[in-house]
Structure formats: structure tokens, C-alpha cells
Amino acid sequence: MLHGREHAAGPARVPERAAVRAPARVLPLAKARRVATPWLFMLPALLIYLGFLVYPVVSSLALSLLRWDGLSADRAFVGLGNYQEILFNDPVARIALRNNIVWMVATVLIPTALGLLLAVALNQKLPGRNFFRSAIYAPGVLPLVAVGLIWSWLYNPTFGLVNQVLEWVGLGRFASGWLGSPETALGAVIVTGIWQRTGFPMLLYLAGLQAIPNEQYEAARIDGAGRWETFRAITLPWLRPMHVIVVALGVIEAVKVFDLIYSMTNGGPAWSTQTLATWMYFNMFQYFNIGYGSALAWVIAVISIAFAIPYIRSMVRR
Amino acid sequence: MARSLSRRGMLQVAGGAAGTALAGRFGAPTAAAQETTELRFAHFLGGTQGNLLQDALDEYSQVNPGVVIVSESTPGSGWVQYLDKVRTAIAGGAAPDMFMSWGGSLGEAFVGSDQALPLAPYYEQYGWTEMLVPAAMDAIAVDGELYGVPVALQSMGLWYRTDVFAANEIEIPQTFAELEAAATTLKAAGVTPLSLGGKFGWNVMRLVDYFLEVTAGPELKDQMLALEESWDRPEVVETYAHLKRWVDDEWIVPGFLAVSPDDARVPFYQGQAAMVFEGNWLGPIIIDTGLDTALFDFFPPPTDRDPLRISAFPHQILIAQASEQADAAAEFLNWFIQPEQQTKYFDVEGSTATLGAVPEDDAYAQHWQELLTELGTYPPTDQVFDSELMGQFFAVQDGIITGDLTPEEGAAQMEQAAEAWRQQQGR
Amino acid sequence: MSVTTIGAGRTARRRRLNGWDALVFAALCGFVLLWLAPFVSVVFTSLRSRADLAMNGVYSLPQGIVLENFVRAWDVGGFGTYFGNSLLVTLTKVPLGIAVAALAAYPLAKLRFRFDTPVFIFFLIGLAIPIHVALVPLFTTMRQIGWLNSLPSLYPPYIAFGLPFQILVLRGFFDQIPDEVVSAARVDGASEFEIFWRIVLPLSLPVLATLFIIDALHTWNELLIALVMLSSERLRTVPLGLLNFQGQYSSDFTLFNAGILIAILPILLLYITMQRYVVSGLTAGALKE
Structure with a gap:
């Protein structure tokens, strides 16, 4: 059992070992069983994953080498031409990449910090605790079309609540067409993003907090540690698996961000809020540049892998 | 203990739901009975319009037992999701028998890739040419060939508040100068002249199209849309200068760029804005919403050009090349575009491409019909330009409004985009 | 004297705690x-008439309460059907998916085998894939299997x-x-599946509940795949149904917002009921032993 890895090296050694250990017939069977067990566990997942994620995605890799409108017989093989175009020639892709980075910094830092804070606060025994938890999570359950509508109304320059409130509190001069100006549009969508995404890390952190043994806190209390020291020395380290998940997912989501931008600004004004994923969508489904859109999708995938996988690996290494 | 109980409980709930729903919903697509012809019809009508269309489809099945038309509707945010869905279906080898589309470039997307059936034989067989509004057929023709049957001819103009115009003693403008004078009067009276929603670009495009019709005139403008003439010219600069002035003078509701066209109507309904650039469809909406029709009317925007043209575009139904039931589909189309059906189901589209089918008791519709007979029409740019070039058009338009581009730069940038497109087409 | 000091200290500390709480x-x-606060527009709009909305705007108090919007959204909007479909898919697909993910996560966390890290990374890469890129190939696959335009087409x-997200979370947990817990069971002769089960x-109940x-939530709100796979009216899911209130030329916002409230209700209810398990504290004791 302990030397599993050595055993698995190859069948050539088996006779030798069999000579040492009897009975000879059982050992290969047990070994086969041991080798097969993990794969049997993973079989359903692997089948579905290969058939319905890997296969479609790999076929899109082939598409990314073409110039094609998706329907006609007129397909031209352009090699890496689409990638070249994205990296060196496409001003919108450059805006999009910049926006993705801004989005990433804001929507990873703020919802994670806020979610952690709220999770710790709501892990205590407080009156109305369940209500608070549900309320904070509530924006996250809204369907996309609803979020788009609610916030388009809030930001509306003529009847929106944001401008009205600014006027009530005497800050009317800051009233603005939030989503309609290139300076404020991305920031306005980010606020919505924070609103919608904070419940998720909170939920994960709440689950993570349950795994921290009470004795740890008691020991800290006996040592006379204050709130902050306890939080830093016990809560934060114990939440490590959750940090990994929250940050990695936040980063990946930020590279892929599509829904909110698409529904709130449609990438405008003047493409100032395009992200890689909205630009991919425009190309694939509005401009019918299937090849170019597929190439953009691969750029997105590679960037998020480059960002997230090393992080996940280093954090979960055993 | 509690654990396993709850898990079992959950499964029971799931099982119960599955049990009741399995029979109805879970199966593979219903296999048509042998003698039944099932026609799949993809369209983008939803809400009340969609329901009314369903009534028409049901009536057809009653009149023609054995024919079932299955409506596959993709309503919602404009044309993107619909086109997305239909194209995926066609590309994936499961094309609907019939599908709805617009005119010009949006319809051509299917024609160009040989997905739509040429309908000339059916036009001849059924004599459709004599029944339909010529302008509607022109609007869907691709290189003189008809691939669809027009079922609507939507026309646009400036809807205005009659009460606001009356209170400020404004007559319906007959010249561009009069329109601008009216705007000046309105602004001075504290009413924003025009409300637009810039979110998708096309609502603002209507105003740009109109300015271009004023500055360039019908002939030159048509050539420019065909990319036969340069866009880097004084007429385009003047068009963008108009747009910039209207924005800077706050003749358009401030901050309108990210507002959805739906929401842009709100200041108009509430009397804070005097006009919107909308089509004949607004009539039924005003009536449906329960607003006072006496407060709302429309006029063709004056262009000082001969002929005076208004913006108009068709809806058409195409038959898929891949359909094995093209004859049955054509039979249905023939039934649907007869004057009797078009009058009865007029509100499906709010306009018709069939001659003499406008309901007599619909004052708004009658008025639009008059305009269509008296005036010329021009297509909205987004139905002429390919969607990618249109993306550039919208971006330039946004740039002018935000002030990032001067009118001169805008004209130059449009020409640059047009030139890139010409080259790509030539390739 | 010392006694009073301690007593004073203790009450002071307790008061400070309460103050903090x-x-x-x-x-x-x-x-x-x-x-x-942003929900106010949803509630207001769902309760008023279309004319009221058009004349008085989104954020004014409704002129009268129109509960009929909910009834009409349910009947005319076809929400009854969509609701049933979404419920069916969610309640069957979610446990199935989590079971598949848990099975895969177990060996990745607790059995050492060749290629365990590469397999884990292979699953993780799926996180990075934007779903749009897979739509057309998925559609073609479903047509070949013959599942197109049926609810089962959504499951795979x-x-x-x-899977990628669930495997990541479950493996971590x-x-x-x-x-020792696992090896003790092994010594007792339990099979790997028994240990797992x-x-x-x-x-892992809290994390399973969280997942x-x-x-x-994802399943309930998923739009793109459902949009592409399903054509028939009677198969629509709730997010597809919401599109229905957005006409080509105008949207019926009163029904739309009523629809939104109907649509989020089950998920909120689910959250409130499952919350008990999320924070049940089961692991805290169990893991310590």
C-alpha cells in the first residue's frame, strides 16, 4: 500500500515480487483493483466532461484557425492569423483587456473582503442572522435580465434613483448619465458586479468557518488574544481552502466576465466597456466571425489558466 | 439520521416532480403522427404580438386539419439572441422550415450562405406580386431575387406630444429649419425636444439617418450606403455636426447614451420630452398601455428634399433551403398574407405588406398608410450595412456624442471603416 | 478588594462585548x-398597472395595488409551465451533478494514484472555458444523439x-x-466506496449543501444553453420565459417584474432551508475526533 507508486511502474517487476511474496495470483488482481479504483470513481465525471466540455472546446480550437461566417461553404484556413490580429491589430481587444484587468482587481478584492467580513459577522449569534444572510445573498439569485433591468433603472439619467438620491442629499451636481459616459460606465457596472457577487464568497466563507474547531478559539481566548489577533492567527489560516477557491474563481470569472457588461452597457459607449468575452460574443454571434470569436475564446481561456492554475496548484499542494 | 432522512426527502420531492412532469415534458420531441404535417416556424415576436400570432397559427390548423405549425419564438433584446438561435439551428443541421427576418443585410446573412429558398416559383404560382406593397418587396429583394414574403412594412417618424406642441404654439414642422426652431422653443419652455435611447445604437441611428437624408439628399445617401461614394465628405461632417449640436444644446435628454430604447419613452410619456423617433408600432403600444391617444401623434421628419422620404423596413418570412416541406410552408404563407388574415391579425406586426389590408378603424395605422403611399422610403442603415461595419457606425456615433470625436474625425473614421469593408468584400 | 476588582473587570468586559454586538x-x-434598496423597483413595478408605470415612473409609489400582474404572468406568460420545467431540471440535475463530482473528487483527495495532479488540473481547466465557444458543437452533438429540443439535452x-468548480471545492474539503479517519475504516475492511459513502x-454535509x-442557482438561471437547445414553448425554462415579456418594440415591465419575483422565490426558499446545513457545524466536532 505504501509503495503504490513503485508498484505501478510496470508489470515487468511483478514476477520478482511474486517470488518473494506469495500467493502469486492475488497480487496482480489486488494491484489491478487498486489501480482501477480511482478511475472507476472518476469514470462518470470523465465521460461527461470529455464528451460535453472537452470535445466541443477542442473542436472550437479548429474553428479558431479559420475565417468563416458559421454558415456558408466559404471557409478559409488562416492558421494563426486570427490570433495575430487579436494580439497586434485589434484596438478593441486592447480596450477589452484593460477593462478585464480593472474589473479583475475590483471584483476580486472588494467582494472577497466584504464577503469575508460579512461571513465573520454573521457567524456570531445575532438577532435576525438568517435574514441578514439571505438578504445579502439575495442579489446573487437574480436572473441576469433582472439585474440588467434593475440597475439600468437605478442609473437612468432622467428617472434613476441614484441621481434622485444625490439630489436629495444636496449632491445634485454629481448627478450623471452613469452608464452613458466612458469615464463612469465601467465603474458603474463594477458597483453592480460587487452587489451581485458579494453573497457568493460570503456563502463559501460561512461554510469554511464551520470547519474551524471551537477549541482553537477557546485556546486563543485563554491566551488573551484580541479580536484582531484571533482573526489573523486562527480564522484566516483555517479559511485557506476557501481563499483559494474564492480568489481563483474571482480571477477566472473576471477574465470571462460577460453577462453584466452585455446587459447593462452592451459594450458601449463607443466600445469603452468591451471586455474580452463581450468582444468574443459580438464577433461570434453578431458579426459572424466564428473563427475570430473562437480565437478570442482561446485567448480568454489561456489568460485565465495562466492566472489561476498556478495559484490553485501552489495553494493545494499536499 | 436526520441526514439520510433529508436526503430521502429531497429525492422524494424530485421524484414526485419528475413523475408528474415526465409524461408531458421529459420526452424527446413529439413525433408527428403519420398524416400530420408539422411545420416549424422560428420568429422573434413575443408578448401580445406573439400571442396573437399563435391565434393565427391555430386558426390555420383548424382550417387545414393535418397541418400543425409549431411556433418557436425567441423574443427579447432585439435581434441578437434570435439570429444567434436561428443561425445555430441552421449551422447545427436542424433548420426550422420557416423563419422570420428583416430586410437588407440581416436577411442577406441567410441568403448569402444559401440557407434560404428562392421563392420566385411560388410568387408566380400564387400571384403574390399583385397582392403585395411594391416597396416591401423592393426592401427584401437581394439582387432582384425574392427569398421571402414580406409580412410587414414598418415606417418611422417623429412622434410628438400634441398637448406640449399646442401649449407652445408649435405647428407641425414642414422644413428642417422649422424643426430646429420648434426645438429651440421647446427647450426655452423647459421641455426637452427629443428623447432617445442610445444603448444599442440603432435608436440614435434613426436621427443620424435622418440628418444624412437632410444633408446628402436621397441620391447621394443611397450611393453612400451602397459604399459607392466616400463617407469622408462635407455632408457627413454636417450630419455629425448636427448631432453634436443637438446633444450639446440638450435638445436630446442628457445622458441618453446607455438608456435602453424602451426607457427612452418614459420622459415622453410623462411630458418631459416632446418627441421620440419611433415607428408605427408605437400606436398599439400607446393604446395597450392605456394612455390617452389624443396626446400622441406623429409626423414625417422634414428633409427639404424631393422626394420626401421616411425610414421604413420590412419583416419577411423565409423558407429554409433545408426544409422538406417547402410547399406546405408556401401554402401557409399564402394564407397568412391574404388581406382577410392581414386585417384580422394586423396587430401581430402593427403594419402590413399586403395591399388594402389596413383596418379601417385604426386611425394611426391609416395615417401611416397614407404616408407610405404619398412619400418615398429609405432603409435604416443597420439593415443595409453588415453588422460589423454597423458596429463601427455605432462607435463613431457614440464618439461624436461623448465628444471624443469631432465631426471631421467621425467622417474620416467612417470612411476608413467603409474602405476596409470594401476591400474585404472585394477579396 | 481584589474580588471587587475582578468583578468590575468582568462586567466591564461583558458590557464591551454587548456593545460590540x-x-x-x-x-x-x-x-x-x-x-x-435596488429591489424597490422590482416590487413597485410588479404591483402597478402599465399606465401607472408609464405616467408616474419607476420609483413613485404605485397608485393602486395590481396583484393581477402575478396572475397574468403565471397564466398568460406561461410561467406555470416554465416553472415546472425549471423545477424538474434543477431538482434532478443538481443532485446528479454533485454526485458525479463527489465521486471524482474523492480519489483526487484521498487516494494516491498516478496522474492524480494532472487529472485534477485537467478538470480545473474547464473553469477557464467561456461557454459560448462550445454552443455550436454542443448543439450538433445533441442533434446527433437525437436529444435536441428536449429537457434531457440540458443535463450533460x-x-x-x-464539474470543474464542484471538484475543486469538494477536493479541497x-x-x-x-x-486517519479514512485509514481506520480501511483497516476495518471497508471498501473505498463504503468509506466514501x-x-x-x-x-461533508455543509459543503454539499453549499454546492x-x-x-x-446556476441551473435555475441558466439561459444560453437552454436558449439554443430548446425550441418548443412547453419546454421553456424560467429564464427563457422571462424573455417573453420583452417584446420586439416594447417590454411589459409590470409582468416582467412580477415574473422576476416569482422566479427568485424558489431559490431564496431553497437558500433559507439549506442554510441550516451550511452552518450546521457538523464538521467542527467530527473532524476533530
Whole structure:
């Protein structure tokens, strides 16, 4: 059992070992069983994953080498031409990449910090605790079309609540067409993003907090540690698996961000809020540049892998 | 203990739901009975319009037992999701028998890739040419060939508040100068002249199209849309200068760029804005919403050009090349575009491409019909330009409004985009 | 003297604690109020008439309460059917998907085998894939299988795209379960599946509940795949149904917002019921032993 890895090296050694250990017939069977067990566990997942994620995605890799409108017989093989175009020639892709980075910094830092804070606060025994938890999570359950509508109304320059409130509190001069100006549009969508995404890390952190043994806190209390020291020395380290998940997912989501931008600004004004994923969508489904859109999708995938996988690996290494 | 109980409980709930729903919903697509012809019809009508269309489809099945038309509707945010869905279906080898589309470039997307059936034989067989509004057929023709049957001819103009115009003693403008004078009067009276929603670009495009019709005139403008003439010219600069002035003078509701066209109507309904650039469809909406029709009317925007043209575009139904039931589909189309059906189901589209089918008791519709007979029409740019070039058009338009581009730069940038497109087409 | 000092110290500390709790409570109240404010337009709009909305705007108090919007959204909007479909898919697909993910996560966390890290990374890469790129190939596959335009066509892609996240979370959680617990069972002669089923899963209830909530939410709100796969009216899911209120030329916002409230109700209810398990504290004791 302990030397599993050595055993698995190859069948050539088996006779030798069999000579040492009897009975000879059982050992290969047990070994086969041991080798097969993990794969049997993973079989359903692997089948579905290969058939319905890997296969479609790999076929899109082939598409990314073409110039094609998706329907006609007129397909031209352009090699890496689409990638070249994205990296060196496409001003919108450059805006999009910049926006993705801004989005990433804001929507990873703020919802994670806020979610952690709220999770710790709501892990205590407080009156109305369940209500608070549900309320904070509530924006996250809204369907996309609803979020788009609610916030388009809030930001509306003529009847929106944001401008009205600014006027009530005497800050009317800051009233603005939030989503309609290139300076404020991305920031306005980010606020919505924070609103919608904070419940998720909170939920994960709440689950993570349950795994921290009470004795740890008691020991800290006996040592006379204050709130902050306890939080830093016990809560934060114990939440490590959750940090990994929250940050990695936040980063990946930020590279892929599509829904909110698409529904709130449609990438405008003047493409100032395009992200890689909205630009991919425009190309694939509005401009019918299937090849170019597929190439953009691969750029997105590679960037998020480059960002997230090393992080996940280093954090979960055993 | 509690654990396993709850898990079992959950499964029971799931099982119960599955049990009741399995029979109805879970199966593979219903296999048509042998003698039944099932026609799949993809369209983008939803809400009340969609329901009314369903009534028409049901009536057809009653009149023609054995024919079932299955409506596959993709309503919602404009044309993107619909086109997305239909194209995926066609590309994936499961094309609907019939599908709805617009005119010009949006319809051509299917024609160009040989997905739509040429309908000339059916036009001849059924004599459709004599029944339909010529302008509607022109609007869907691709290189003189008809691939669809027009079922609507939507026309646009400036809807205005009659009460606001009356209170400020404004007559319906007959010249561009009069329109601008009216705007000046309105602004001075504290009413924003025009409300637009810039979110998708096309609502603002209507105003740009109109300015271009004023500055360039019908002939030159048509050539420019065909990319036969340069866009880097004084007429385009003047068009963008108009747009910039209207924005800077706050003749358009401030901050309108990210507002959805739906929401842009709100200041108009509430009397804070005097006009919107909308089509004949607004009539039924005003009536449906329960607003006072006496407060709302429309006029063709004056262009000082001969002929005076208004913006108009068709809806058409195409038959898929891949359909094995093209004859049955054509039979249905023939039934649907007869004057009797078009009058009865007029509100499906709010306009018709069939001659003499406008309901007599619909004052708004009658008025639009008059305009269509008296005036010329021009297509909205987004139905002429390919969607990618249109993306550039919208971006330039946004740039002018935000002030990032001067009118001169805008004209130059449009020409640059047009030139890139010409080259790509030539390739 | 010393006694009084200690006593004074203790009451002082207790008072400070209560003060802190009260502060947290007050801050939370303010925060949640602000947090929920955006919902006001949904509630108001769902309760008023179309004319009222057009004339008086989104944020004014409704002129009269029109509960009929909910009835019409349910009947005319076809929400009854969509609701049933979404419920069916969510309640069957989510447990199935999580089961598949848990099975795969167990060996990745608790069995050492060749290629365990590469396999884990292979699953993780799925996180990075934007779903749009897979739509057309998925559609073609479904047509070949003959599942197009049926609810089962949603299951494989939903499960496949849910796996990376679920495996990541579950593997992390299984990893925290002490190896001694597992090896003790092995010594007792339990098979790996028994260990997984009888020991690991029960210990993981909070995280399973969390995943259940998250996945149910994704499934309930998923739009793109459903849009592409399903054509028939009677097969529509709730997000597709919501599109129905957006006409080509105008949207019926009163029905739309009523529809939104109907649509989020089950998920909120689910969250409130499952919350008990999320924070049940089961692991805290169990893991320590």
C-alpha cells in the first residue's frame, strides 16, 4: 500500500515480487483493483466532461484557425492569423483587456473582503442572522435580465434613483448619465458586479468557518488574544481552502466576465466597456466571425489558466 | 439520521416532480403522427404580438386539419439572441422550415450562405406580386431575387406630444429649419425636444439617418450606403455636426447614451420630452398601455428634399433551403398574407405588406398608410450595412456624442471603416 | 478588594462585548437596507398597472395595488409551465451533478494514484472555458444523439460545465478530513466506496449543501444553453420565459417584474432551508475526533 507508486511502474517487476511474496495470483488482481479504483470513481465525471466540455472546446480550437461566417461553404484556413490580429491589430481587444484587468482587481478584492467580513459577522449569534444572510445573498439569485433591468433603472439619467438620491442629499451636481459616459460606465457596472457577487464568497466563507474547531478559539481566548489577533492567527489560516477557491474563481470569472457588461452597457459607449468575452460574443454571434470569436475564446481561456492554475496548484499542494 | 432522512426527502420531492412532469415534458420531441404535417416556424415576436400570432397559427390548423405549425419564438433584446438561435439551428443541421427576418443585410446573412429558398416559383404560382406593397418587396429583394414574403412594412417618424406642441404654439414642422426652431422653443419652455435611447445604437441611428437624408439628399445617401461614394465628405461632417449640436444644446435628454430604447419613452410619456423617433408600432403600444391617444401623434421628419422620404423596413418570412416541406410552408404563407388574415391579425406586426389590408378603424395605422403611399422610403442603415461595419457606425456615433470625436474625425473614421469593408468584400 | 476588582473587570468586559454586538447589528441593519434598496423597483413595478408605470415612473409609489400582474404572468406568460420545467431540471440535475463530482473528487483527495495532479488540473481547466465557444458543437452533438429540443439535452452540458468548480471545492474539503479517519475504516475492511459513502459524504454535509445552493442557482438561471437547445414553448425554462415579456418594440415591465419575483422565490426558499446545513457545524466536532 505504501509503495503504490513503485508498484505501478510496470508489470515487468511483478514476477520478482511474486517470488518473494506469495500467493502469486492475488497480487496482480489486488494491484489491478487498486489501480482501477480511482478511475472507476472518476469514470462518470470523465465521460461527461470529455464528451460535453472537452470535445466541443477542442473542436472550437479548429474553428479558431479559420475565417468563416458559421454558415456558408466559404471557409478559409488562416492558421494563426486570427490570433495575430487579436494580439497586434485589434484596438478593441486592447480596450477589452484593460477593462478585464480593472474589473479583475475590483471584483476580486472588494467582494472577497466584504464577503469575508460579512461571513465573520454573521457567524456570531445575532438577532435576525438568517435574514441578514439571505438578504445579502439575495442579489446573487437574480436572473441576469433582472439585474440588467434593475440597475439600468437605478442609473437612468432622467428617472434613476441614484441621481434622485444625490439630489436629495444636496449632491445634485454629481448627478450623471452613469452608464452613458466612458469615464463612469465601467465603474458603474463594477458597483453592480460587487452587489451581485458579494453573497457568493460570503456563502463559501460561512461554510469554511464551520470547519474551524471551537477549541482553537477557546485556546486563543485563554491566551488573551484580541479580536484582531484571533482573526489573523486562527480564522484566516483555517479559511485557506476557501481563499483559494474564492480568489481563483474571482480571477477566472473576471477574465470571462460577460453577462453584466452585455446587459447593462452592451459594450458601449463607443466600445469603452468591451471586455474580452463581450468582444468574443459580438464577433461570434453578431458579426459572424466564428473563427475570430473562437480565437478570442482561446485567448480568454489561456489568460485565465495562466492566472489561476498556478495559484490553485501552489495553494493545494499536499 | 436526520441526514439520510433529508436526503430521502429531497429525492422524494424530485421524484414526485419528475413523475408528474415526465409524461408531458421529459420526452424527446413529439413525433408527428403519420398524416400530420408539422411545420416549424422560428420568429422573434413575443408578448401580445406573439400571442396573437399563435391565434393565427391555430386558426390555420383548424382550417387545414393535418397541418400543425409549431411556433418557436425567441423574443427579447432585439435581434441578437434570435439570429444567434436561428443561425445555430441552421449551422447545427436542424433548420426550422420557416423563419422570420428583416430586410437588407440581416436577411442577406441567410441568403448569402444559401440557407434560404428562392421563392420566385411560388410568387408566380400564387400571384403574390399583385397582392403585395411594391416597396416591401423592393426592401427584401437581394439582387432582384425574392427569398421571402414580406409580412410587414414598418415606417418611422417623429412622434410628438400634441398637448406640449399646442401649449407652445408649435405647428407641425414642414422644413428642417422649422424643426430646429420648434426645438429651440421647446427647450426655452423647459421641455426637452427629443428623447432617445442610445444603448444599442440603432435608436440614435434613426436621427443620424435622418440628418444624412437632410444633408446628402436621397441620391447621394443611397450611393453612400451602397459604399459607392466616400463617407469622408462635407455632408457627413454636417450630419455629425448636427448631432453634436443637438446633444450639446440638450435638445436630446442628457445622458441618453446607455438608456435602453424602451426607457427612452418614459420622459415622453410623462411630458418631459416632446418627441421620440419611433415607428408605427408605437400606436398599439400607446393604446395597450392605456394612455390617452389624443396626446400622441406623429409626423414625417422634414428633409427639404424631393422626394420626401421616411425610414421604413420590412419583416419577411423565409423558407429554409433545408426544409422538406417547402410547399406546405408556401401554402401557409399564402394564407397568412391574404388581406382577410392581414386585417384580422394586423396587430401581430402593427403594419402590413399586403395591399388594402389596413383596418379601417385604426386611425394611426391609416395615417401611416397614407404616408407610405404619398412619400418615398429609405432603409435604416443597420439593415443595409453588415453588422460589423454597423458596429463601427455605432462607435463613431457614440464618439461624436461623448465628444471624443469631432465631426471631421467621425467622417474620416467612417470612411476608413467603409474602405476596409470594401476591400474585404472585394477579396 | 481584589474580588471587587475582578468583578468590575468582568462586567466591564461583558458590557464591551454587548456593545460590540450591538454595533455590528446596527451596522448590518444599515448595510442590508442599502443592499436591498435596488429591489424597490422590482416590487413597485410588479404591483402597478402599465399606465401607472408609464405616467408616474419607476420609483413613485404605485397608485393602486395590481396583484393581477402575478396572475397574468403565471397564466398568460406561461410561467406555470416554465416553472415546472425549471423545477424538474434543477431538482434532478443538481443532485446528479454533485454526485458525479463527489465521486471524482474523492480519489483526487484521498487516494494516491498516478496522474492524480494532472487529472485534477485537467478538470480545473474547464473553469477557464467561456461557454459560448462550445454552443455550436454542443448543439450538433445533441442533434446527433437525437436529444435536441428536449429537457434531457440540458443535463450533460450542465453537469460538464459544473464539474470543474464542484471538484475543486469538494477536493479541497475532502482533503481536510484527517487521513486517519479514512485509514481506520480501511483497516476495518471497508471498501473505498463504503468509506466514501458512509464516512466522507456525511462529514461533508455543509459543503454539499453549499454546492447544492450554488448549483441550483446556476441551473435555475441558466439561459444560453437552454436558449439554443430548446425550441418548443412547453419546454421553456424560467429564464427563457422571462424573455417573453420583452417584446420586439416594447417590454411589459409590470409582468416582467412580477415574473422576476416569482422566479427568485424558489431559490431564496431553497437558500433559507439549506442554510441550516451550511452552518450546521457538523464538521467542527467530527473532524476533530
